[in-house]
Amino acid sequence: MIRAGLVVGLMLVIALVLTFLPGGGRGRARANDAKTQSPRPGAPTARVGLVFDIDGRGDKSFNDAAYLGLMRARDELGAEVSYLEPGQSEDREAGLRLYASRNLDLVIGVGFIFSSDVDAVARAYPHVSFACVDYAPGPEGPPPNVAGLSFREEEGSFLVGAAAGLVSKTGHVGFVGGMTIPLIRKFEAGYIAGVKATCPTCEVHSAYAGATPEAFKDPAKGKTLAMTEVAAGADVVYHASGATGHGVFEGARDAHVLAIGVDSDQYDEMPEVVLTSMVKRVDVAVFEAVRSAIEHRFRGGILQLGVRDHGIDYVHEGPHAARLPPAVTARVEELRAGIIAGTIAVPAK
Structure with a gap:
């Protein structure tokens, strides 16, 4: 008997694949639709997919900051960017796998709850680079193709x-x-x-x-x-x-x-x-992750940002x-x- 979580994940993948087919994704976007943002004029230097945390865009906090970093990478670096807003917990790994299967240059998960999902998908797609905001490494540490973006909150x-x-x-x-x-x-x-x-x-x-x-x-x-x-x-x-x-x-x-x-x-x-x-500054972390991929200097491991690095501040x-x-x-x-x-x-x- 197939588990309910697997069914939800498979349904999501099917829906998202349809979104990327010619003519797909028109009309009013659903919560689980993938949105692709065209880069500035000129050839894109990298293809990047980002999966938001459970609250998605509009939280006026964590996810919105990640979005700003993604859009800055599009506008300043010429990256071709897409993003997903998962509606269920089962959607996280499915979204990551969808992007990985398209052989993007970088796949980003936003939030610590992505950590184990990112690890699992990264091991299945060793030639794709991944980044995870607020990454929490497992007992074995991050796979070599995972950059854990963390902060000294x-x-x-x-x-x-x-x-x-x-x-x-x-x-x-x-x-x-x-x-x-x-x-x-x-x-x-x-x-x-x-x-x-x-x-x-x-x-x-x-x-x-x-x-x-x-x-x-x-x-x-x-x-x-x-x-x-x-x-x-x-x-x-x-x-x-x-x-x-x-x-x-x-x-x-x-x-x-x-x-x-x-x-x-x-x-x-x-x-x-x-x-x-x-x-x-989640926006800074996302932007720098994209830039490292574009400049072919992406490295796995843990990157930690604090006050000294302009990654943490207060108003x-x-x-x-x-x-x-x-x-x-x-x-x-x-x-x-x-x-x-x-x-x-x-x-x-």
């Missing part, structure tokens, strides 16, 4: 935590994580260290939305967790929870407290509450940082300089 979280400690009037701040995994623990660890660096007596209240990937798309749970932390005294709440963070912003708005965004500048999500955002300039008092920004910038110089080591757990 704890460093950016440290900086926004320092800002939270300086801004808090109650001496209590909050953290809302998505899925309870080591990756999100890095955000929490850095945030706590940053708070303590500027407010040693501050108390950090932490909570997680769940233990499965669904924890990243549960705004109702995010709002409940944020309100619980506010009830405990928190007047600044930082989230690292994907779409669940929309609920954190709502809770902050209703309780008249401040919130801190993640991955991208999330000020426009709720201007009335966003203090700043921890920015993870501290312009109108979106208007709620950060100059004295707060000045102190946080001193701490940033310490991270770059190596005099401050930020804990990752």
Whole structure:
């Protein structure tokens, strides 16, 4: 008896193959359709396929940043790019296999949940290059044709935590994580260290939305967790929870407290509450991965980006940082300089 997950995957592959046939893909695109973006005028220098994380485009965070990097590679490097938005967990490997079977120059999976899928497909297609954002290597390490794109999220979280400690009037701040995994623990660890660096007596209240990937798309749970932390005294709440963070912003708005965004500048999500955002330059990682493939210098292994590499930052300039008092920004910038110089080591757990 064929398993239901396999059936879903096979149906996806069939649907996607039809999309790429002449005349296919016309009309209104479905969630699982592959979209191909034409490069700038001139011969394309590489063909790249990207499969988004579970929330897909429009999350105003992680996936949207990956999209920006992909479009920049198209516009600046001449790459021919395509992308997929999977609707089911079974779609991830099917999407990767579809792109690999077309012998693209680079196939990218966006999100840690792709890690094992990328490894499996990469071993089946050893002559295709793969990259995975937030890659988590298995016991055997990455296959030689896989580049794991990772970040020192704890460093950016440290900086926004320092800002939270300086801004808090109650001496209590909050953290809302998505899925309870080591990756999100890095955000929490850095945030706590940053708070303590500027407010040693501050108390950090932490909570997680769940233990499965669904924890990243549960705004109702995010709002409940944020309100619980506010009830405990928190007047600044930082989230690292994907779409669940929309609920954190709502809770902050209703309780008249401040919130801190993640991955991208999330000020426009709720201007009335966003203090700043921890920015993870997924766009830079995707762009550089494509460029390495174009320049024939792609290498497998783990590439880690932090504050020093301009892969991690926080919003501290312009109108979106208007709620950060100059004295707060000045102190946080001193701490940033310490991270770059190596005099401050930020804990990752």
